[in-house]
Amino acid sequence: MWKRAEKQCGRGECSMVTRKDIAQRAGVSVSVVSRALNNSGYVEEEKKRKILMIAEQMGYHPNPVAMSLMTQRTKQILFYCRELENAFNIEVYEGMLEVAKKHDYMVVVHGKLDFKSVRSIMVDGLILPSEKITDVYLKGAGKNYNLPVVSASYGDSISFVKSVPIVECDLWEGTRMVLQYLWDRGHRKIAMIMPYELENANARTCAYKEFMQYELREKMREYYFGISKRGLINDERVMNFMEEKIQDNITIPEDFFGKGMLAAEIFRERKCDATAALCFNDDMALGFYRGLKKLGYGIPEDVSIVGIDGIYARKYADLFLTSLKLNPRMQGARCMEVLLDVLQGKKVKYVTRIPLCVEEGESVRTIER
Structure with missing residues (x-):
């Protein structure tokens, strides 16, 4: 990247270095300088090295707006x-x-x-x-x-x-990967902590229902915690959360951590006997962990928890969260x-x-x- 510089004049006046200045010092035409600096078109290798060296010495830097107009690229x-x-x-x-x-x-x-x-x-x-x-x-x-x-x-x-x-x-494949990971470690009653109702078409939910259908059967809804206004129609606690709204202007982020905390309360209220819980993402998993811990649950002694994302922030909790790493x-x-x-x-x-x-x-x- 060329550095911005000023061209010194005899009476203390100054101006920006131009390609014409470089051409004069190099003894070539302005078009040759342009081809060398833009790396476009043929310029003899020796001559190109000389032009680049002179441009560096003079501190030449092209005007970015002019360059974008010329190349039709803003970078x-x-x-x-x-x-x-x-x-x-x-x-x-x-x-x-x-x-x-x-x-x-x-x-x-x-x-x-x-x-x-x-x-x-x-x-x-x-x-x-x-x-x-x-x-x-x-x-x-x-x-x-x-x-x-x-x-x-x-x-x-x-x-x-x-x-x-x-x-x-x-995430359909990834969810199945995590559920198999928990299954291989002896977990059969696995809860799902989500910000959407059970009927939603999110890849995580679809994979969970398919994987767990033969184990949970008609009890699936008891182990699925859809922390949303549709999933908890008569629960006033969920009304405190702003939820994602897909419109031309999308401005509402979800409070996944807060929904995880609420999921922990409902987990206790249902007296859920799940030995493990898979959460929508790491933020929701950390909220669920914090909520269960406040309620006296031991993690992982009473409930094992897995998140999805694999973000570095999960390392800062007092317990390092197991997670499906998505390599963001x-x-x-x-x-x-x-x-x-x-x-x-x-x-x-x-x-x-x-x-x-x-x-x-x-x-x-x-x-x-």
């Missing part, structure tokens, strides 16, 4: 994300930054989620945080707007109105790599999958059978 990507307080999304963003830096790109974060504002932001491409958000964008503001888009995905069954590359953490940094990095390939006109796979694994902590015990 900026927009990560359009509503939940910036969610540690998972921050790790996804950090993965994007690692790749962007290597390609001299910036990543701009927009947290308001007013889709109409996308058209007024100067960016080369857009990364969206989930298939639900992408679906809303494509049906609304993005319907007739040809900004390149890549979406993070979590295994939910949504068909986009037009093709968009996705970088997927398959890797997902962010892959989203950026795919989008840059699209911008460069390369062929891309429309589904890139991120490997998942159970990262063991201290919150699961083995039941001897």
Whole structure:
């Protein structure tokens, strides 16, 4: 990256260094300097090295606005994300930054989620945080707007109105992986802690119902804790929570930690005999853990707990939470790599999958059978 500098004049006046100044010192035309600095078109290797050295010595730096007009590239990507307080999304963003830096790109974060504002932001491409958000964008503001888009995905069954590359953490497969992990450690009565009602189509819920149907049968609802207004229709406690609302403007983040705390209260009220609980994400798992601990439960002696995400923040609790690791940094990095390939006109796979694994902590015990 060239540094900004001033050209010194004889009477103490100054101006910005231009390509014409570099051309004069190098003894070449301005067009040759432009090809050398843009790495576009042929320039003899020796001559190119000389031009780059002179530009570095003079401290040349192109005007970014002028460059974007000339190249039709802003070197900026927009990560359009509503939940910036969610540690998972921050790790996804950090993965994007690692790749962007290597390609001299910036990543701009927009947290308001007013889709109409996308058209007024100067960016080369857009990364969206989930298939639900992408679906809303494509049906609304993005319907007739040809900004390149890549979406993070979590295994939910949504068909986009037009093709968009996705970088997927398959949570149907991942949920089954965690349930099998608990099953192999002797757990048969496994509860599910979710922010949605049992009838929702989230990949986690679908995988749980399929895996546990022969063990729980008609008692499934007793072991499923859907902490939502639809799931707990007559419970005034859930009315205190703001819940996600998918509209053209998406501004309401969910309090997963608080819902986890409430799930612990209801777990005790139902006198649930589950020996393990799988939670929607790590935030909800940490809230559930905190709530059970306040109520006198031992973790993992009385109840084993597993989260989903694998965020680094779970290490700061007084008990290291076992979690399905989704590799959020890797997902962010892959989203950026795919989008840059699209911008460069390369062929891309429309589904890139991120490997998942159970990262063991201290919150699961083995039941001897």
